[in-house]
Amino acid sequence: MTFKKLLLATALFTGVTVPALAADMTVGFSQIGSESGWRAAETSVSKTEAEKRGITLKIADAQQKQENQIKAIRSFIAQGVDAIFLAPVVATGWDAVLGEAKDAEIPVILLDRDIETKDPSLYLTAVTSDSVHEGEVAGKWLVDTVAGKACDVVELQGTVGASVATNRKEGFEKGIAGADNVKIIRSQTGEFTRTKGKEVMESFIKAENGGKGICALYAHNDDMALGAIQAIKEAGLKPGTDILVVSIDSVPDIFKAIAEGEANATVELTPNMAGPAFDALIAYKGGTEPPKWLQTESKLYTKDSNPEAQYEARKSLGY
């Protein structure tokens, strides 16, 4: 204790600024890393959302390693932050460190992914999107758009086995269920990448009589759709008109394509997970217990939602 006082005294004496104990909140955010454009956007959006509310946000990038996330959480606890946000890299192995946070009475909010634990009291709430719902929104849009006409759909799936891919497939099927005019005729993985999306689309076009049999494309992410648009153009067809294009994520480039009429719709996986989390946190500090799951909105964007402005708003987020 005296050592601490001594240090403090030295700090004051030498004029080094000791961060003031501000009355406003400090939140520590243990982020997975910056492996994808979406992840980078999530990080930059959390910064702006924190600024908006006057909250100090400390971000620790774990470089995809769980041990780094655990270390960061322990450091946050030692710093005495007011809350901890965690985007967990894996689902298991959080009980011990979250238990420590609980003992220190620091609420933990999960962002974007869930954890596996037997003790749900270890976290306050989880802010995640529902990827089944995303697929459903895309499917419903297609059913509404073709309005009863027969429509054969080709599907570009995400990485085989990834839960997002399985869910988005399931959701789309749910969305078109009941509309007998819309059916999936071909479905193959494009591994979430642009190049693979283009490649698979080329083979779809060849297999379907030069693309004449295809009415619409559903891609599990925008990147694959952008690759497929290229393939459709190279086959001499007009994407967006001859073949309708709907995909999920809402990355900036898809808005360019929508503005140019080459893509029709995109369902947003919002990078703003922190915003709802901050609101839940502020409400919690005010005495309102949030629900255990906060589902983010899966918003649909088409050419009517001012794609140019959407592109401008997103391009600097780090996608």
Place this chain on the structure above:
Amino acid sequence: MRRHLPVLVTTVVFLLGFLFCAIQYPNIASTRVVMNLFTDNAFLGILAVGMTFVIISGGIDLSVGSVIAFTTVFLALAIGNWGLSPGMAFVLVLGITALFGAAMGAIIHHFEVPPFIVTLAGMFLARGVAFLMSTESLPIDAALYQEVASFSIHLPGGGRLRIIGMMMLLVFLLGGIVLHYTRFGTNVFALGGGRTTTALMGVRVGRITVAIYMLSSLLAGLAGIVFSFYTASGYSLTGVGVELDTIAAVVIGGTLLSGGAGTMFGTFIGIMIQGLIQTYITFDGSLSSWWIKIVTGLLLFLFIVLQQLLTHLARRATTGAGEKDTQARP
């Protein structure tokens, strides 16, 4: 004095660094953060003890990170799927990892393959087997794991000394005794000074080499057990690149990368320095975490240059003395 200069420099760097961090963030100077340094770097520390032996003997062990991954996945499956008791699983996995290390040591010695190549192969092998067993992150839930996770000695100031932290301190202590106060330790130093001379002195180089790599892998297995306590799960992607962090810690701790000189205490400080950098960056919260790598890289450079300088000076001193001798003769 010159022998201990690298350790001294490391210690001074650590103390100055700690002071710097504590002035900026007074919370760092708490038992809580210091105990966190022990807990969070426990697996790294245990690895580094083994690596110190290996590097002093003039070798390198690149397989340790993969051995951790193998160990955690093996434990998760053994306890969760095959119904083994944790104690039994620990004995089994330590046996396997020790054999693995012994095999690498034997190949290095008998086929005269550079340790770099052999342990690189070992690294791929262990990681591959881990992936083969499972690609998912598997939770381990045994009563023992909960007990270990919940047990800690509370210190004033909010610090908690946990079992894995204690294990690391114990391994460092035992490692230090073996390295500095036993014949085996002396032989390890001798081996780093030169294989042929050591053999000529009558030391059984083969046995020592096998023992060194066996020890390193065994400790990697132990680090794997500690890691499984740390996360209560097994995952084949854990410990990627950890071997390099370990080597960095050992070298920053004043051990000569070419072998023959080093201390266990220095390695401990090397680990603490890395942990401190990471803590500082989290406390700051706005710096990119890649600064950890940058600062570690700079420190590595500094220490390698320092070592080269010292070796150079030492050599000049001895040749200088030799010249004087010849001059003295008529």
